[in-house]
Amino acid sequence: xxxxxxxWASRIGLILAVAGNAVGLGNxxxxxxxxxxxxxxxxxxxxxxxxxxxxxxxxxVEWSIxxxxxxxxYHSTPGLLQALGKAKILxxxxxxxxxxxxxxxxxxxxxESWTLAYTFFSLFDVFNGMPKEEVINYFxxxxxxxxxxxxxxxxxxxxxxITLGLNLWVLSRGISAGIEKAGKxxxxxxxxxxxxxxxxxxxxxxxxxxxxxxxxxxxxFLWTPxxxxxxxxxxxxAAAGQVFFTLSVGMGSxxxxxxxxxxxxxxxxxxxxxGFMNEFVEVVLGGSIVIPIAVAYLxxxxxxxxxxxxxxxxxxxxxxxxxxxxxxALGGVTWFGLLFFAGITSSIAMGQPVMAFLQDSFxxxxxxxxxxxxxxxxxxxxxxxxxxxxxxxxxxxxxVGTFSLVVxxxxxxxxxxxxxxxxxxxIEINKGxxxxxxxxxxxxxxxxxxxxxxxxxxxxxxxxxxGEWSAAFSSLFSGGGWPLDPSSVLGSLLHLGETNPDKxxxxxxxxxLLLSVFVVIGLFIRYAWKIKLNKEPKTEEx
Amino acid sequence: xxxxxxxxxxxSWGVITTFTVxxxxxxxxxxxxxxxxxxxx
Numbered sequence: 294x295x296x297x298x299x300x301w302a303s304r305i306g307l308i309l310a311v312a313g314n315a316v317g318l319g320n321x322x323x324x325x326x327x328x329x330x331x332x333x334x335x336x337x338x339x340x341x342x343x344x345x346x347x348x349x350x351x352x353x354v355e356w357s358i359x360x361x362x363x364x365x366x367y368h369s370t371p372g373l374l375q376a377l378g379k380a381k382i383l384x385x386x387x388x389x390x391x392x393x394x395x396x397x398x399x400x401x402x403x404x405e406s407w408t409l410a411y412t413f414f415s416l417f418d419v420f421n422g423m424p425k426e427e428v429i430n431y432f433x434x435x436x437x438x439x440x441x442x443x444x445x446x447x448x449x450x451x452x453x454x455i456t457l458g459l460n461l462w463v464l465s466r467g468i469s470a471g472i473e474k475a476g477k478x479x480x481x482x483x484x485x486x487x488x489x490x491x492x493x494x495x496x497x498x499x500x501x502x503x504x505x506x507x508x509x510x511x512x513x514f515l516w517t518p519x520x521x522x523x524x525x526x527x528x529x530x531a532a533a534g535q536v537f538f539t540l541s542v543g544m545g546s547x548x549x550x551x552x553x554x555x556x557x558x559x560x561x562x563x564x565x566x567x568g569f570m571n572e573f574v575e576v577v578l579g580g581s582i583v584i585p586i587a588v589a590y591l592x593x594x595x596x597x598x599x600x601x602x603x604x605x606x607x608x609x610x611x612x613x614x615x616x617x618x619x620x621x622a623l624g625g626v627t628w629f630g631l632l633f634f635a636g637i638t639s640s641i642a643m644g645q646p647v648m649a650f651l652q653d654s655f656x657x658x659x660x661x662x663x664x665x666x667x668x669x670x671x672x673x674x675x676x677x678x679x680x681x682x683x684x685x686x687x688x689x690x691x692x693v694g695t696f697s698l699v700v701x702x703x704x705x706x707x708x709x710x711x712x713x714x715x716x717x718x719x720i721e722i723n724k725g726x727x728x729x730x731x732x733x734x735x736x737x738x739x740x741x742x743x744x745x746x747x748x749x750x751x752x753x754x755x756x757x758x759x760g761e762w763s764a765a766f767s768s769l770f771s772g773g774g775w776p777l778d779p780s781s782v783l784g785s786l787l788h789l790g791e792t793n794p795d796k797x798x799x800x801x802x803x804x805x806l807l808l809s810v811f812v813v814i815g816l817f818i819r820y821a822w823k824i825k826l827n828k829e830p831k832t833e834e835x
Numbered sequence: 836x837x838x839x840x841x842x843x844x845x846x847s848w849g850v851i852t853t854f855t856v857x858x859x860x861x862x863x864x865x866x867x868x869x870x871x872x873x874x875x876x
Contacts, residue, residue: 304862308859516836516840518840562861566855566858569858576847
């Protein structure tokens with residue numbers, strides 16, 4: 294079946310699928326870390342402001358671009374952007390929407406496979422009686438670390454193939470019978486697992502099963518407001534960045550989902566409903582599991598080196614083991630199961646835009662496009678698996694999973710709000726709307742949303758050492774130059790602070806690979822338009 | 836928990852949960868009034 298004929302079967306199915314796309318590992322691992330490091334309870338103020346003036350407006354922009362272009366038979370960003378104007382170059386900005394989804398799917402499926410593997414390990418009580426060091430080594434050995442230049446781990450590859458197979462199976466079933474059904478089953482389960490874990494964790498009392506603190510002390514630490522942090526630009530940038538990444542905007546997957554709507558279907562209410570569902574999972578559930586349990590068993594000092602990912606795979610299995618055998622297995626299965634559900638509902642959303650491009654442009658069947666997507670993901674994932682220790686995985690995440698998203702969000706906002714035009718954009722957003730969006734958002738969309746994205750973009754480009762902006766400006770004006778942080782885009786580009794030649798080589802080769810993929814996608818788009826396999830674009834006046 | 840952090844937590848959770856429930860209920864009620872993805876003809 295061609296993707297063009299497909300539609301969502303129900304509104305709740307669509308909302309759960311979009312919410313599932315947004316809810317990912319970051320909701321449980323990244324949000325608490327960001328909150329702790331950026332003002333605790335006060336972090337929520339810039340977070341909510343960013344959500345209202347940048348996050349929700351961007352959701353409306355992406356849903357609108359998708360539904361608008363969907364009426365012309367497009368379901369992926371090259372066509373969806375081309376439908377917004379006459380300039381032939383517009384479709385090439387859509388490269389991002391294919392590139393990001395394809396590459397992120399590759400490394401994201403790999404992390405997702407860890408959560409699947411750890412769900413099974415927990416179920417079979419693999420960590421029973423293991424001391425902490427052994428659990429850490431188990432994780433390293435699972436990744437094939439320390440086995441020479443390459444990370445060779447048959448078990449990691451086995452679980453990756455199973456995970457990829459599950460993704461492809463869902464995608465092969467189509468929009469309604471695959472993606473929508475998966476969202477309807479997995480999202481409620483994720484929320485139930487989250488509620489169970491939050492309740493179990495928050496009721497840990499000092500002295501119980503070796504707890505050295507009440508779990509509530511963790512919540513207290515997380516939510517204690519440090520109001521002076523609100524004057525720090527670093528905190529505002531971190532909040533805007535967190536809102537940006539948690540909503541999965543700037544990827545091209547929301548556009549794709551919205552392209553399967555009819556022209557008068559609501560998008561205003563659907564977008565905010567899915568967005569707030571994601572916020573509920575992040576703020577209410579995400580902050581109530583990892584930090585409270587870590588504080589209960591390891592104390593407040595353990596948070597000084599808080600790392601969401603390491604904590605998840607190397608520390609939590611040990612902490613669950615403190616519960617009785619049944620609860621311990623249940624804790625592990627629900628935690629890693631929850632992460633797996635969060636992961637797979639996001640990764641299938643990355644598959645659909647790529648497959649839709651192949652279906653729309655080259656008349657691929659769903660089966661053929663599923664196979665093509667699977668092969669591409671497998672090949673692109675291989676470097677992240679076998680060169681994990683040398684940073685290939687991190688390069689994918691940095692350039693594609695972080696930087697590209699901001700660039701694309703900025704580009705699409707300019708195209709939709711300024712080139713297509715705010716008046717037509719406002720009509721498009723409000724067409725068929727089931728809620729009345731306050732008129733003030735018309736001006737927020739035109740001026741404030743792009744300004745926030747530019748701030749996130751510039752912030753990531755030239756982030757100063759330690760995020761200390763005032764110190765950086767003082768240094769600049771006193772002739773000391775701009776102290777670039779190694780994690781900034783420019784710092785990373787220049788390999789600041791990196792001395793390992795192997796890592797620099799792998800990093801450069803990975804960048805070359807990513808650039809090649811980007812160019813090849815551009816050539817595919819050119820070819821698709823040239824041979825006119827897809828419909829003649831019916832553009833509107835820009 | 837201190838009074839301050841409890842206030843921050845309850846306010847944050849309250850705002851997010853209220854909006855989430857409000858929008859979900861509203862989406863479901865609207866769905867009942869005019870079914871989603873209906874043919875225009």
